[in-house]
Amino acid sequence: MTTAFEDRAAGALMGALIGDALGVGPHWYYNLDQLHAAYGPWISDYTTPRPGRYHEGLRAGESSQAGWLLELTMKSLAERGGYDEADFCQRMDRDFFPLIDGTPNNGPGGYTSQSMRESYRLRVKRGKPWGQVGGWADTTEAAERVLAIAVRDARDPQAAARHVSGNTALTQIDATVGAMTTAYALALGQLVQGVRFDGQIGSALMGLVREGKLPFHSVTKPDEEGVPDGPERPRQAGQFASPDALLGMGYIATAALDPDVRIEPAWKVSLVYGMPCAIYHQMPAAYHLAARFADDFECAVLHAINGGGQNQARAILTGALVGAMVGVQGIPERFIKGLDRSQERLQLARRIAAQAAQG
Template sequence: MSEKIKNRAKGAVMGAFIGDALALGPHWYYDLEKLREDYGEWVDDYTAPKKGRYHEGLNAGDISQSGYILKMLLGSIVENKGYDEKDFCRRMDNDLFSQIDGTPVSGPGNYTSQSIRDTYRNRVINNLQWGEFESHADTTEAIERTLGITAYYAGDLKKASKNVYSNTILTQSDELLASMTVAFNAVLWMLINGYPLDEKISGRLMEEVKNKTLPFHAVTGDGLAPPKKGVSEPSRLGRFASPDALLTPSFIVRAVEDPGISIEPAWKVSLVYGMPCAIYHILPSVYYLAARFKDDFELAVLHAVNSGGQNMARAMLTGALVGAQVGIDGIPGRFIEGLGEKDCLLKLTERLVG
């Protein structure tokens, strides 16, 4: 792995941790007037949660449970020199489930997401084995940890995608969600490897489908041309019936670059695509901010933080995409210095890509 790729991979991982921690205080405000009342017109740094809010009791710069799980997965990858599913599941059982009780307000970060609560219930209460149960939570929770897999496998998109899918379905079984999770990680992989987030990115991803690297089914030809009459349908390469999740990023980039389309200020992207937690609300807004502020980590992540609703997922994933574009050297030092676990996270990230 070249030094430039390492720098971008570190930027992606640290960008995710920073986005997660920046949104800790103003997390899940659907009343934007209340958000401004509690934190002012513009949140520009780490803040502690207010009394009675999500994550109450944590300090400014702390990471949430999403960050904790990402850190746990990175530790597993580093110690095993690659993704080891059995080890990850063991860590979930021993290191996370021992700290939560299946209710929303519990465990690291003082809040547990729906898919993790479902998984806890199936493993601890119902005593089911990993792979024997389902969770239909439609959030970005799996992306928030699997981005670490993609950073590690920056040299092998096929292996990255295979392991991202395998890890995703441990806690979220919906196939459409899994396809969007793999697609996001494929975009992240492209950015880590130096490809720009431009109108051509979906075309590049479709080439990887054609090359049997990404597990998507497609019948169109080059440039999404219609299939020729009499030509048999290509064999299904994976579980995903449609490559549409790979096409979204290019359309979002076109919207960013179209002078006839304006979202001002940019944080209002959450009002356009939706403030809730579902993956189909979060990813378009993430792609938008990552394309609009591709060279400015601070503006990208702060617009995500100030957008309300599920701004933690929005900021975490935006931080990963823009961190991959600017590299860790392009992230303002104050954001790294302000992290409560700065030294631990930097060391872990260095070992991941080293």
């Protein structure tokens, strides 16, 4: 029998896959008039990309490369029983890099992201080892796959932070990107455990920061006894300068739930926080939609999609958050049925959910 925890865990994974597939057709329209001319005033389901667009050749309900890499990560988790960095890297070498050539418009899903092109260049073309192939892309590309790790480690935030930050650093080495990706993953883990996405979302996590159990430096924590005054001690990758990535999401959620602070219609969150790909545009929009539509998966992901720009990433991140709150049972059946290989993927998601439930 599937528990509520398992339903939420599977819902997060399916929500992300659905968000990715919803974005395949209308991806990267920065001119909203062009978006509406192509798909009408409101996109309500999976669509086929127009000729000449980024994912040309895919059918409605199929996945972009982001969904492909999320599924690769999910398979590694399911088959290894948890996060195994060596296995993940081996799968990238064996199953992914041979399918791309380092150019943008190539490979599974029809488009290869910036971070993956750089990792390919350093790993395949220059022969560098894993650990030396990360680049400076300031995007959500790592977040779109590590969310699966966050679900698997939902009951162990310390492990989640360690595994997510480590996997992120394989392809994206900017510390701010790492902090915001890790914070998102930790929040997702809280939702899988049954927490609501509201103004208190960061409270429990901040408690763990103050206890030294998460890799965020608490700048207001009293100096440790016996540690002399002087410059900050050096930190390694995955140890972040401040906990603000955890704190900020609570303020965004508070604003989204405040009746005096309204963005109408909600898809215009993309105009408020920005349409581009950078993580500091994408995360706030996803947090706003997750708080506002915590019980309405359809509204959440469709407002993410109809905002244009990098709507695919916005829908992936939002879909995972709201999917974690409503569970698979709260996702409209048409989104599951219309997703390519839906039953195979649902089975994979439930397998990871069952492992997560065991801790």
